[in-house]
Amino acid sequence: QVQLVESGGGVVQPGRSLRLSCVGTGFIFGTYALHWVRQAPGKGLEWVAVIAYDGDKKYYGDSAKGRFTISRDNSKNTLYLQMNSLRTADTAVYYCARGRNGYKYFDSWGQGTLVTVAS
Amino acid sequence: DIQMTQSPSSVSASVGDRVTITCRASQAISTWLAWYQQKPGKAPELLIYDASSLQTGVPSRFSGSGSGTDFTLTISSLQPEDFATYYCQQSNSFTFGPGTKVDIK
Numbered sequence: 001q002v003q004l005v006e007s008g009g010g011v012v013q014p015g016r017s018l019r020l021s022c023v024g025t026g027f028i029f030g031t032y033a034l035h036w037v038r039q040a041p042g043k044g045l046e047w048v049a050v051i052a053y054d055g056d057k058k059y060y061g062d063s064a065k066g067r068f069t070i071s072r073d074n075s076k077n078t079l080y081l082q083m084n085s086l087r088t089a090d091t092a093v094y095y096c097a098r099g100r101n102g103y104k105y106f107d108s109w110g111q112g113t114l115v116t117v118a119s
Numbered sequence: 120d121i122q123m124t125q126s127p128s129s130v131s132a133s134v135g136d137r138v139t140i141t142c143r144a145s146q147a148i149s150t151w152l153a154w155y156q157q158k159p160g161k162a163p164e165l166l167i168y169d170a171s172s173l174q175t176g177v178p179s180r181f182s183g184s185g186s187g188t189d190f191t192l193t194i195s196s197l198q199p200e201d202f203a204t205y206y207c208q209q210s211n212s213f214t215f216g217p218g219t220k221v222d223i224k
Contacts, residue, residue, distance in 0.1 A: 035213070045157075045206055045218075047214070100168060103213075104153075105210060106165060109163055110162065111161075
């Protein structure tokens with residue numbers, strides 16, 4: 001059974017950094033692209049970033065470019081999102097999701113971790 | 120960037136009703152479109168990919184159609200567990216539509 005479990009969320013002040021983690025089990029972790037998707041409270045879904053199965057290619061949404069870094073450690077079955085220079089607008093539940101058909105879609109999701117950026 | 124719109128933004132329906140949700144892309148995306156269902160407090164779940172392919176385990180009352188810029192998600196006979204918010208997503212730059220909330224009439 002595919003399982004993705006995020007951690008690392010919490011309350012952080014504007015301008016500070018936070019690193020999220022996502023551990024995947026129940027599938028061959030190192031053969032799938034992985035995404036981060038976020039959802040602000042009461043709002044819709046926003047794609048954040050994707051990383052190829054081997055970590056070779058990475059792509060970011062406009063809100064993440066220059067501030068967030070996606071990475072992975074396939075030996076630990078873990079995906080990361082390093083978030084720097086956080087803004088109040090980054091407040092959201094952050095989901096990791098497994099890619100289907102390469103990068104295209106999200107076929108399994110974690111339960112999400114809440115990041116609150118507030119002073 | 121490709122923008123996605125959905126209509127209606129919300130729909131009230133009864134168990135057994137046929138429900139249709141429309142998604143439109145700002146430029147042609149072939150059939151590179153997915154549909155997700157999200158219930159309150161839960162992660163989204165993939166229902167349909169490549170516009171019309173049913174994800175494994177998803178009931179056959181869900182179907183998708185369309186290509187180019189116009190797409191449709193149809194629930195043939197609404198069940199109590201189907202009351203949720205539905206999002207379309209294009210796979211070029213991963214943009215989601217704003218969502219359609221299906222609630223009880």
